[in-house]
Amino acid sequence: NGRHDGTPTHSVCFVWNSGREGEDVELVGDFTSNWKDKVKCDHKGGSRYEAEIRLRHGKYYYKFIAGGQWRHSTSLPTETDEHGNVNNVIRVGDIARIRPAPSQLQIRDPTVVKVIERALTEDERFLLAFAARRMAFAICPIRLSPKQ
Template sequence: MGNTTSHKHEPTVGSDHDHYRHASPPISPGSPLTYSPQIPMEPISRAEEVSSNRGAPDFHGVACWPAQPKVVPVVIQWSHGGTHVEVEGSFDNWTTRQPLQKSGKDFTIIKLLPPGVYQYKFIVDGEWKYDPNQPAMYDEMQNVNNVIEVHEYVPENLEGVSGFEPPPSPPSSYNCPTPVADDYAKEPPAMPAHLQLTLLNVPPALDAQAVLPRPQHVILNHVYCQRGQNVQALVVGTTTRYKSKYITTVMYKPKARRRVLENNNLRSD
């Protein structure tokens, strides 16, 4: 194997890459700002332990690969129109542009970033833009860039929530007493109360254009007698439904025949 020399590809004049190169942002403010993670850390080792472990990389896993930094999925979204939208930022020192996927009227991309503070900007149809609805800041060249702060995910401690739960009710609060005589003193109703809501017993409306109330489903297909308002006839009615229409049929039966039979019985006596 021989030594190989890598050459960077120089873009040609007039190409799209040359157009974006002239429109590139100013020098990046540098590596993203970092802070200590939000999880408990081990105490600082003694001086002799530090000197003995100095220069040794952090390895983990079966294959002893170097430990990788924890990354957090971050959604970057552009919602201000355009045909082709890209994003470039300090997460890779302003070196690459990544296109956003269009979904309806929005453009989104999901990036895996370690905890820190990052600046980024959108390229919408070849023009640099920032989202006014997202946090923004000025860089060293007084350019406005969007900024995002990525926090390390810390799972909730469910054991700590148990102290706020109400205490369980005592077993003595659950009982089943034996019914007493007062529970049987009142007679049950002869008919459920909702079965009295028949149209025969609705008061007549004063307005001729008034609409009857919509019957309840529990009174359908039952025969009802009207309350004793008409002494000359027996009035019965039933309500049926066909799709969304309700039909109430009212039948009148005269009471004269009953009176004739009563008179005949008196004469025979």
């Protein structure tokens, strides 16, 4: 619906994976003083740059400025605005609608659907490691036998 309701309670990590080492990458959108202010993205190694900001519920359009060029990510959902510009789009606070519509998907590998790339929290890393250990044990259980 495009409304931006309430206080900015959702931490959103925006990721640009097409950067070059030492390149300036910035995030802009309708949440940055209506496209006027720029948020500097932090270089995380290789081609990865990130900017984490807090947003209210609502639908937002955004782009990245990489090396002085305004660009959108082709691996994240996009929409064309009323001026014909292709922008990335995110709906905050509505988990079911964050996934791109089938018409927006440009999937190279049909088994992969990327929603929003972000770093795992400490709890998520712990749960993932715990699940991996349980799965590994289920596949190859340890059998103890008495010494002879």
